[in-house]
Amino acid sequence: SQQGEEDPQALSIQEGENATMNCSYKTSINNLQWYRQNSGRGLVHLILIRSNEREKHSGRLRVTLDTSKKSSSLLITASRAADTASYFCATDSATSGTYKYIFGTGTRLKVLA
Amino acid sequence: NAGVTQTPKFRVLKTGQSMTLLCAQDMNHEYMYWYRQDPGMGLRLIHYSVGEGTTAKGEVPDGYNVSRLKKQNFLLGLESAAPSQTSVYFCASTNRGRTGFRWTEAFFGQGTRLTVV
Numbered sequence: 554s555q556q557g558e559e560d561p562q563a564l565s566i567q568e569g570e571n572a573t574m575n576c577s578y579k580t581s582i583n584n585l586q587w588y589r590q591n592s593g594r595g596l597v598h599l600i601l602i603r604s605n606e607r608e609k610h611s612g613r614l615r616v617t618l619d620t621s622k623k624s625s626s627l628l629i630t631a632s633r634a635a636d637t638a639s640y641f642c643a644t645d646s647a648t649s650g651t652y653k654y655i656f657g658t659g660t661r662l663k664v665l666a
Numbered sequence: 667n668a669g670v671t672q673t674p675k676f677r678v679l680k681t682g683q684s685m686t687l688l689c690a691q692d693m694n695h696e697y698m699y700w701y702r703q704d705p706g707m708g709l710r711l712i713h714y715s716v717g718e719g720t721t722a723k724g725e726v727p728d729g730y731n732v733s734r735l736k737k738q739n740f741l742l743g744l745e746s747a748a749p750s751q752t753s754v755y756f757c758a759s760t761n762r763g764r765t766g767f768r769w770t771e772a773f774f775g776q777g778t779r780l781t782v783v
Contacts, residue, residue: 586771595670595756595774596709641708643772653724654699654758654772658708 559642559660567665572629574660576642577622583645585618587627590639590659599627599640634666668692672757672775679747679782687742687778689757697760698740699724699772700732702753709756715740747782754779 560575576585584603588596602609602618602625609616615628629636639659646653670691679685689698696717701709701724711724713732721732729751731743740759744751760772 588772588774593777595776596758596772597774598771601771653711653714654760655711655725656701656709658706 559640559657561660562658563661563663565663565665566632568632568634570632572632572636572662572664574627574640574662576625576627576657578625578642578644578657579623580646581620585616585625586643586654587614587616587625588641588643588656590641592638596641629662632662632664634664636662637664638662670757670759670773670775672755672778674778675776676779677781679744679780681747681749681782683747684743684745685747685780686744687755687757687780689740689742689759689775691738691740691757691759691773693759693761693773694737695759695761695773696737698734699758699760700730700740700742701756701758702726702751703756703777704753712742712755744780747780749782752780752782 558577566572582604586601587599589599590596600611600614600616602616613630618625639661641659642657643654673688699714700712703709710726712726712730713724715721715734718737733741755778757775758772
């Protein structure tokens, strides 16, 4: 089964609004990463947060990590039509001892102009 | 700088045919991965490699084989294609982080859209 599960599965907002999506995972992790995928394209890395960090910012992106709840959130502020894409969280396992990225099922974000 | 290149970009196979997907990276990365992406399923890990000459199974390895004879290339083979293997296949590569943590960002290819009829 998937390590990460994003919520909601789909989100539709107006341009200028904030978008929040969540990721829950099952096992202890070293790092959690967020990726964006435009339709029909490969994934692009957005931000990485380590297990000993609680919050991280990059431009209009803010990521939080709560290891006690095994969850992370991605906030996109002042959204733009160009932010329309699918967003995935990816985690590794702190216990498996191997170098595997496991992805969630993604959140489809639509920003209406 | 090409990054990660996948070939081919599109392919249609008949059931039972075989084919090989090629992934090439020019970033000297140690780790390479093959994923498949199906609607509503996100990305699922097929096989991965932590270095030249090594491979390991991911979440959904059945029906696929891989080889990593050269550090820069990671090949995904379908021995006898089935309609259930219709999907978009993505290759990715990454390296060990300099701080001692395991991860840095992964770089993805643009995908191979495979249809098995």
